[in-house]
């Protein structure tokens with residue numbers, strides 16, 4: 114059931130668990146995530162980066178596929194179709210395409226410009242029943258061309274953006290997209306606690322979910338994180354399972370070259386990874 118992410122994240126914040134945002138790349142990814150959410154009776158957010166949207170030939174194609182698949186699979190758990198790290202133009206494209214949620218990443222603009230653009234997009238999104246996420250500080254590393262230095266958010270700026278009426282807020286707390294380096298200092302819980310204190314009961318978003326140790330995930334949830342984004346870990350699971358299939362020569366046995374057979378181990382690996390994360394985040398049976 115396609116819905117905005119507002120209600121599912123408010124419930125998560127109040128119930129002290131988090132809803133996973135899993136990024137999609139194609140039909141296999143989408144189907145694996147939707148089926149797992151349904152099997153576990155968990156709410157879920159499908160994240161679409163601008164790069165992935167372009168790869169799938171545009172946000173219109175993505176929205177049409179997700180809507181049709183949600184119906185044909187009989188998905189009854191709440192599913193939000195969300196733009197990840199959206200540009201100003203990208204937000205409007207997704208609104209037009211029928212997404213149910215957007216993220217406006219104005220973190221690289223001066224704060225005044227971030228405020229002006231976020232205010233406008235909050236009004237447009239809410240007028241149409243979509244939820245909206247904003248970002249303060251920046252997420253380190255690179256995701257589909259979006260590069261961030263990884264500076265921690267200023268709690269006062271978080272309050273300013275939260276007061277514009279966004280539904281959930283991503284605050285940089287030392288998190289990084291992709292694998293964490295050996296010398297990573299860990300999440301800054303000091304920053305997270307200060308942000309949480311400033312923004313009341315606003316659901317907070319933890320980007321860069323790949324590779325964050327379980328105890329840090331639990332602590333982040335206890336400090337107001339209600340949405341956790343995972344992308345790279347699903348990609349690595351898919352890659353490992355696909356490599357194993359080919360290295361075992363299975364693509365050369367019988368009809369093992371059939372794309373539906375070739376992609377099946379990767380598909381199952383994404384399902385297993387999403388299940389593991391939903392259990393860790395506590396969203397099972399919370400639909």
Ligand code: 13P
Nearest residue numbers: 291320321323342344345
């Ligand atoms: P990872 O790729 O590090 O899991 O980050 C995902 C993310 O934050 C999407 O916005």
